[in-house]
Amino acid sequence: MTSETTWLHQPGPAASCTIIAEVAQAHDGSLGTAHAFIDAIAETGADAVKFQTHIADAESTPGEPWRARFSLQDETRYDYWKRMEFTPAQWRGLKAHCEDRELLFLSTPFSEQAFELLESIGVAGWKVASGELTNRPLLEKMARTGRPLLLSTGMSALAEIDRTIAWLEPFKIPSLVMQCTSAYPCPPESIGLNNISLFRERYGASGLSDHSGKIFPSLAAATLGAQAVEVHVTLSRRMFGPDVPASVTVEELEQLVTGIRYLETALNHPVDKTHLPESVAELRPIFMKSVVINRPLSAGTRLERDHLAAKKPGTGIPAHDLEQVVGKRLRRDAAADHLLTWADLED
Structure with a gap:
């Protein structure tokens, strides 16, 4: 593992926390909506946009159960993943749009084919979903690229996280372990802010992937030394989709960015109380x-x-x-x- 403190990029001279806005499936399969998210997120001052890359045939079977039956137009979960797919050309357009808006482009691959697609397009780093933390073949493909890995841990206990870190150790790449609770939305008593410092001490770098639908956990995580925070984003709480209750609005994301940068400035300017100014x-x-x-x-x-x-x-x-x-x-x-x-x- 590495103790490197620059994650994906350094947002500013006094900043140490990369702020990732997770679109996930909030675009509901609409390419236009996906692009609208990029513009809206860029205006908040966040550092990165993260999508999810699903290729239904590569990651699922028609028998995959629903986590929660929410779609009125998809008969199966497989059908839903199929509808969420974008073509390689469309993914390239999304990346180009992110670059035009000075945002890092990230997308979580949910299969080796999705990895190959994203590798051909280019990503700033690899965000590993909680359910992929034990997927050693996929993790090692990511690690061989030399790009940073951000690892969500919502479905793994420490022993399993330790094992994954051991797999990655020979690659000598920057890896950041993110506290994550797989609950949508996540109640405050389950957020696990204590693990920000635990993971930093144990693995060298830590962050928070939050599903609370509030800005408060990420603000706290930044003050506790998180080097990256990730929040789901929605254009409106009236939007359709399973992640809306676990998302912050674009306006709240802007507040979060302002708050983290404010706190970073304060934390980077200690006041000496041995003498009065x-x-x-x-x-x-x-x-x-x-x-x-x-x-x-x-x-x-x-x-x-x-x-x-x-x-x-x-x-x-x-x-x-x-x-x-x-x-x-x-x-x-x-x-x-x-x-x-x-x-x-x-x-």
Whole structure:
């Protein structure tokens, strides 16, 4: 494994997290809709668009069961995958569109034939679906290309992930292990943010593939050191498709991008609390408090606690020295709200 911190590309000088917008099957087989997703995602500032490449004959049989029966026009799951297919020329057009919009083009292959198709077109890296983590022949084909691998782990426990990482070790390619929970949508108690640091320590690099339909897990993951986050995206919550409940809207994706970049800036600029910046030091006299007389008192009065109060501005004896003032005598008459200085006092 590698501890390399640049994943697919470096988004900016203060950025460390690549933000991947997952279209998956949200285009519902419409090439025009797939292109519309690219334009919408580009406007959010995300770094990459990810599709899924399904070739029905290569990955499925007519007997494949539905995860959830959602389609009104596909008799079988196989029929649905068939309808999701694009031709090689159409895939090339999608990649070219991504490049025109300065987005990384990614697509998950679900068969060796799909891998060969994507390899001929060119991808920035390989996103491995949770169900393919044990598909050693496919993984090794990906690894031989030398491109980065992003591995979802939603259907595997640590022992199985360890085995996959061991398979990949000889290839010496950048590999990032993504915490993923295969629930659509995923409830907050199942997101597993604790695994961001666990995977980074165990495998060298980590990320989050989220199905919550919220922006909060990815924001948290970025602050925990995730080097890539992936969220499903929908153009509208009224769209058709099985992933809509597990998706963020384009508007929410824009908020996510803004939030991650904001947090990265904050995290990359630590504040040294051993010294105050000049801008803050200048505010101290305005906001800090001084010891004041709370009623008119005559010279020679021995000050008691109930003679004193702490009030702004902070240009007199600091409020934290109030107890040292108790028992001192006034050198001169003092009006109410007089800010005491040490010159006003004697033992």
